[in-house]
Amino acid sequence: MLHHEKNLQVLIDNSDIAMISWNKLGFDERAAILLHWAQQLPMNIAAMVNFQCANALQYVAKLELMPGPTGETNELYCCGRGVFVVTALKGMTEVAIVGQLVAALVCGNAVLLCIADKKQAEKIKIQLEQLGCIAGVITVVNISDVDALVTHPQTAGVAYCGDLNGAQQLARQLAQREGVLAQLVAELDGEQVPVIGSQHYCLRFITERTRTINITAVGGNATLLELGCGE
Template sequence: MHQLNSVLDQCQAVWEDWNDQTVAGRIALLQLWSDTVAARGDDFAKAAKMIRFQCESAQRLLDKVHELPGPTGETNELYTAGRGTVAITGDAVLTSAALCGQLAAALVAGNCVVVSVEDTHADKVDAVLADLIKAGCPDRVAMRVGIDALSGLLAHPHVVGLATTGTKEHVRDVNRQLAQRQGVIATLVAETDTEQYPVIGRPDYVLRFVTECTRTINITAVGGNATLLELGSGEH
């Protein structure tokens, strides 16, 4: 448990800096990551394509600020941000493509990631995380813990969501664990089809990992309703 807390504290320490990077900057870094993953050979070709797909989705959906109407003259902007630390896990059917698709979507959206998988997947996870660091990603933005830490990971208040790949039974099991946690509700994003990837392959999948934010700038004092400036200015 001490090791898990240390990992999550490290993620929390770098999350704001990662989230404050531009979406375009994260996309550029993850595209470099996809090239490194692709260089591992045919077994990782689909994983590299999945990374690029999530980057393309983020460029289309996240990489711009939307201007909203300002009924009283103010400027309103809608944009997205990461939510915090996302857990990623999976059972025996977890593939490199699913793993990299989940990682790419969570990271490009501005989240940190902690991966917890069976030992049979550990080498695969360590390989893609090493490639991520080679591409220039800060080493504490994405980290791995053992499967024995999964229950503690899902219960931890720093974890805001879980992305998992597995059978329906596996998904039900992790969903029960999430339902039993105290405090902030963590979202579950699950893929059960590793042939067609109907969830991870959706063009809006990356939106599962963001929170919407608004920024309002009050400009009424410099060109809005001038009568507002007269309030309280009567003779005494």
């Protein structure tokens, strides 16, 4: 058991490291990789990939300038929250699972993909890495490990598609765990996907940060301060 826990810790640590590089690519580059992948997919699944990317580019990708004193530039921008567990009840549609995955990825998060069809999960991982997704950003994990991942203090959130009982169980697990508060993004209708199909679904996978640049520092050197709300 202890050996297994250490292995999961290594997976999460590697995901954290990969997330940093993936997040630095920016929304446009991440979306380009995902949209390229969509060209290989069936029409209904490709439409979900396109939908999630378009919403992220429209609602969270743009940097906003905020007022500040003379000689100071203040910027508000969005980035990923960290490592997300993406999981689903057995039998959920591929459209729903891909919608969860793409929303998390395009916003700059790393993903621990934990679904019943492990072969399908591995196929998705390989396809995306071949198209430029950074190695380690998607990690396929056995569905039996989902509880250990959810309760781990380093995971930033859980995207779940399934029934009400499953969502309630995940909510209880997240509420009882140690560490920072984690986000539960639950979809209870795997066919109509009203949550995943919302234009603002991507907002559940980002955190806002502010960046202040002072261009009046002594000697003309700029000092940089960044504040995040998801750390």
